[in-house]
Amino acid sequence: MTVQPTPAPAGAAAPGPAGVRPLPRWVSVVLALISGAGLLLSFPPYGLWWLAPVCVALLAAATHRRRLRGGFGVGLIAGLVLFVPLLDWTRIAAGWLPWMLLSFAQAGYLALLGIAAAWLSPLTDRFRAAWPLLTGLLWVTQEALRDRAPFGGFPWGRLAFAQDDAPALRLAVAGGAPLVTFAVAAAGGALVALAWRSWRPRTWLPAAGFAVVLAALVAGPAFVPTARPAPATTTVAVVQGNVPRLGLDFNAQRAAVLLNHVRATERLAEDVRAGRKPQPQLVIWPENSSDIDPLRNQDAAQQIAAAASAIGVPILVGTVLRGDVPGEIRNAGILWMPVTGPDLDQVYVKRHPVPFAEYMPLRPIARLVSDKVDLVQNMVAGDHPGVVRTPAATVGDVICFEVAYDGIVRDTVTGGAQILAVQTNNATFNEAEARQQLAMVRLRAVEHGRDALMVSTVGVSAFAGTDGRVHGATGFNVDAVVLHDMHVGGPRTLATRLGHWPEVAAVALALLALAAAAPLRRRRRGGDDSAAERTTEER
Incomplete structure (x- = not known):
């Protein structure tokens, strides 16, 4: 339909070059x-x-x-x-x-x-x-x-x-x-x-x-x-362990969330041994799959080690690492090897914590307005791109909302990432947010010519090809394990360059x-x- 702006009134001077006035x-x-x-x-x-x-x-x-x-x-x-x-x-x-x-x-x-x-x-x-x-x-x-x-x-x-x-x-x-x-x-x-x-x-x-x-x-x-997918592939499993209850209360259920992911991985190992599923070369858990710091808590470390030993391949674990300063934490992905345990050379710490949610900007000023600001912990930002080298592939790891930032994702590819992994936790949000985030993952796969995945505690978890197509998408608020053969590497796209x-x-x-x-x-x-x-x- 053609927009017909209001004509100038009779006797008025001629209007501007367009001969029209603004719409009412x-x-x-x-x-x-x-x-x-x-x-x-x-x-x-x-x-x-x-x-x-x-x-x-x-x-x-x-x-x-x-x-x-x-x-x-x-x-x-x-x-x-x-x-x-x-x-x-x-x-x-x-x-x-x-x-x-x-x-x-x-x-x-x-x-x-x-x-x-x-x-x-x-x-x-x-x-x-x-x-x-x-x-x-x-x-x-x-x-x-x-x-x-x-x-x-x-x-x-x-x-x-x-x-x-x-x-x-x-x-x-x-x-x-x-x-x-x-x-x-x-x-x-x-x-x-x-x-x-x-x-x-x-x-x-x-x-x-x-x-x-x-x-x-x-x-x-x-x-x-x-971008054409690279010919070489590796089988990757994403574990969506789910949480006992949706909402912010999941933070009070840390032990149960970790146990869910451990048990799901152990069930996968049983299916592999029984021939019902193929052997993955890499397993990826979501953000906050272990909110208990496994580098400080022996029970958490033993549970993750048991899961890695059962499946026999490395697990990229989403965890929260406690700092030496009280209230200081790091949102991280850490590679856990099946025999030797955590590889401290392959740790990615989230580079872009969310202001007012994961850290409090201008805390002294904000404290003058409300004492509630001190309820927000101080999440320390990482200082290097999420390039995690595993025996199966070099993973470009980004955590949660970081997938929305162009430079953070690109840095992993220029740093050598062969596949992209987005570890996220949607338990405090809803399905709409999860699907909006998956749309970003699909764009990143096309942008950089790298197969990508999104793994969530509650969903939606999925794989995306270099053409943006989705593979193996899970439901929301369910537990699931999905395996997919991901193409490894490939030439850098024009967008990456x-x-x-x-x-x-x-x-x-x-x-x-x-x-x-x-x-x-x-x-x-x-x-x-x-x-x-x-x-x-x-x-």
């Missing part, structure tokens, strides 16, 4: 509401990925030619409608206040996006063909900022993470998550450029060009070749575009069409 305020608000809701539905567990470019287009139309504060407002509305339900799983562990604070903080970045889109309106009015490019650049820039600030950022809800079943996922092999986001947002820009006003017969050629661009962005990636440079280029171009729009805005305010522009700005 109420229409922009409605479009922002629909945009946020549609973006939510594009993410797992709903998976309506095709809504993402449509909703980008709706938000672009809602912000176009608005005042900057109007762009902020409609962007904030869309952001809240998206992030409040998308991040609902944080409420389970943290309560409603942190959930709301995080949701509003994330929505604020879409508000900034709305300001930037409104600022660029004179540029898109004058150069309509630039609308797809500029929309793509703004979304990549918004995500680049949100992924890093404050306190290391929180990349949840990137457009790229909604494309796990879409053709656009294949673009990750060339430019990672930023390129996927760019393609989705640019498709939205092409769509709004097509729909913003009616097309007269003499303008059919540009309209057809936008249609071709839109089709290329949406369907074209299906023809992008993904380029690293963050495509994102840097997009941000630089976005900043140039924002600067280029400044003289056009001044010209509008001071030119012959200033009366019409004032009327437009008042709307």
